[in-house]
Amino acid sequence: MLFELDFQSPVPIYKQIRDQVVLAVAEGRLLPGERLPAIRTLAEDAGVNNMTVSKAYQLLKSEGYLVTDRRSGAVVCRPSAPAGLDEDQMVRLRMLAGEAKLAGLSRAEFEALCGSLYHETEG
Incomplete structure (x- = not known):
């Protein structure tokens, strides 16, 4: 599995790794029983500290x-x-619902967007 890390994002790198794994499991791109890279391997490949990957895995x-x-x-x-x-x-x-409302989305638009995103996880 390849991780797309955004080093300019305010989201911590460990959280980006965590979020990408959770989404990959939900979407079926990562299946139960599959192995993730070793902490050291992922850290080297991503150019981050071992402790960052360890925190995500923990x-x-x-x-x-x-x-x-x-x-x-x-x-x-x-x-x-x-x-x-x-x-x-x-x-x-x-x-998220509050931010969507303040961004001008109607309830129907927000619900449709949520439904669409949920559908994406169903493969």
């Missing part, structure tokens, strides 16, 4: 998207299905 592991062990490295897994969105996700979604 976050993914804590969220249930990765399992790790010394022999197989970081392996993708589908997290157990929670009952809906957690509190942090609801806060972020609420913020």
